[in-house]
Amino acid sequence: MTNRSERIRAVLTQVFSPETLNVTDDSARHAGHAGASPEGETHFNVEIVAAEFSGKSRVEMQRAVNSALKDEFDRGLHALSIKARAPS
Template sequence: MSVRDVIVEKLSVKFTPSHLEVIDESAKHQGHSGSRPEGETHFRVRIATPAFLGLTRLAQHRAVMDTLDAELKAGVHALAVEVVAAA
């Protein structure tokens, strides 16, 4: 399973989002710190979930980062998170 697919699965199970996009932006970062020739190092997550209602932006981002802790420790170098709280 690709890293992207693992991220989608984990976020879907944890937050039951109404909208979820996981975009592999690794190609934009070739040659940068943390990049690998095979990619799957830089991702952008766009997520909308009622689970984030009432949480600060920092708490929302921490929740995503905590959920993906294993991936961040295993080679995901950068993760941009865009959160939209949804009802």
């Protein structure tokens, strides 16, 4: 079984074929907060640049990323900070 960071990266790569993708586990900063697990892997930051986002609003891009990661949310992903954009 891969860790959540690797699964997030794999799903986003498959769905969006991004030019740039950074996935960072930020769980340690949220230890003790609601939704945080002692094992970690609950809070992540994603920076993604993909042609699929061309012409989409910020909200549409974030919804697309959240939708792609629905299974991870169902499996305990609590929070996701998303910086998404189309290529310049």
